[in-house]
Amino acid sequence: MIKRSFLTFVTFLLMTISASYAGDWSKIKIGTEGAYPPWNGTNAAGELEGAEIDLVRDLCARMNAECELVAQDWDGIIHTSMKHDLYVLSDEIYEDYYLEDWPKEILAYGYEKSIITKSFSKSFAMTGFRIGYAIAEPSIIEKMSKLQALSLTNVSEPIQYAALEALKADTSGNTEIIKSRLEVLVKIAKDIGLEFIEPDGAMYLFAKTKYKNFDATKFSEKLLEHGVAIAPGEGFGDYKEFFRITAIDETRLKEGMIILDTVLKESYE
Numbered sequence: 001m002i003k004r005s006f007l008t009f010v011t012f013l014l015m016t017i018s019a020s021y022a023g024d025w026s027k028i029k030i031g032t033e034g035a036y037p038p039w040n041g042t043n044a045a046g047e048l049e050g051a052e053i054d055l056v057r058d059l060c061a062r063m064n065a066e067c068e069l070v071a072q073d074w075d076g077i078i079h080t081s082m083k084h085d086l087y088v089l090s091d092e093i094y095e096d097y098y099l100e101d102w103p104k105e106i107l108a109y110g111y112e113k114s115i116i117t118k119s120f121s122k123s124f125a126m127t128g129f130r131i132g133y134a135i136a137e138p139s140i141i142e143k144m145s146k147l148q149a150l151s152l153t154n155v156s157e158p159i160q161y162a163a164l165e166a167l168k169a170d171t172s173g174n175t176e177i178i179k180s181r182l183e184v185l186v187k188i189a190k191d192i193g194l195e196f197i198e199p200d201g202a203m204y205l206f207a208k209t210k211y212k213n214f215d216a217t218k219f220s221e222k223l224l225e226h227g228v229a230i231a232p233g234e235g236f237g238d239y240k241e242f243f244r245i246t247a248i249d250e251t252r253l254k255e256g257m258i259i260l261d262t263v264l265k266e267s268y269e
């Protein structure tokens with residue numbers, strides 16, 4: 001069987017942090033860089049906000065820790081982790097779909113408690129294959145493998161071989177495709193008056209409308225009746241007014257956005 005390690009990373013992070021640090025949590029800094037706009041942003045008061053940040057806050061609360069959030073400060077994250085002997089988990093699944101320069105590689109710090117997670121579902125367009133991998137020191141991988149074997153068993157072997165083949169592929173074309181789809185989505189969303197922060201990567205738009213007390217969950221359900229699927233913001237945290245649109249292929253995206261606009265106007269104007 002191909003050696004691999006794929007598991008519920010957050011749970012693992014929580015467990016490893018808990019296991020490795022039993023001291024005073026009050027001064028711990030936890031770094032996060034939200035992947036979805038506007039989740040990696042700051043609010044009007046200059047505070048960090050976003051679904052991933054909520055997740056980190058939740059983790060801190062569960063650990064009874066007072067956490068200080070650090071935005072995109074890799075040096076700060078690594079140095080604090082080294083000082084407190086913490087693990088650093090860097091989810092780099094969108095590395096190929098990031099439109100800016102990728103920040104310094106976590107591995108470049110040479111910190112032995114770093115863990116990088118990657119998936120085939122984005123760069124290799126293999127969503128649904130349920131396969132990804134982690135890069136870490138062998139001793140860490142060994143522990144992850146034990147946990148994974150007990151919780152998930154393993155990714156089926158045919159899929160592991162498919163992923164091995166995929167590794168030989170040049171995926172730069174996928175990067176270009178996703179970039180152009182996102183551009184199309186951003187343009188249409190602007191044209192129909194959605195409100196959002198322009199994404200700097202990935203293939204999603206997290207948007208809201210100009211309507212007050214807009215219920216994105218009800219709207220998503222209604223859109224489904226018209227054959228269009230969007231993800232209600234509620235699924236990502238306290239974002240009842242927001243919804244997430246995925247940038248699919250241009251033809252279907254345009255069709256879907258026309259339906260979205262029509263249903264929106266019919267329902268709220």
Ligand SMILES: Cc1ncc(COP(=O)(O)O)c(C=O)c1O
Nearest residue numbers: 035091093119120121127131132
């Ligand atoms: C930031 C991020 N990390 C990890 C994942 C997990 O990807 P998968 O389960 O498809 O491998 C996703 C999926 O959308 C994601 O958005």
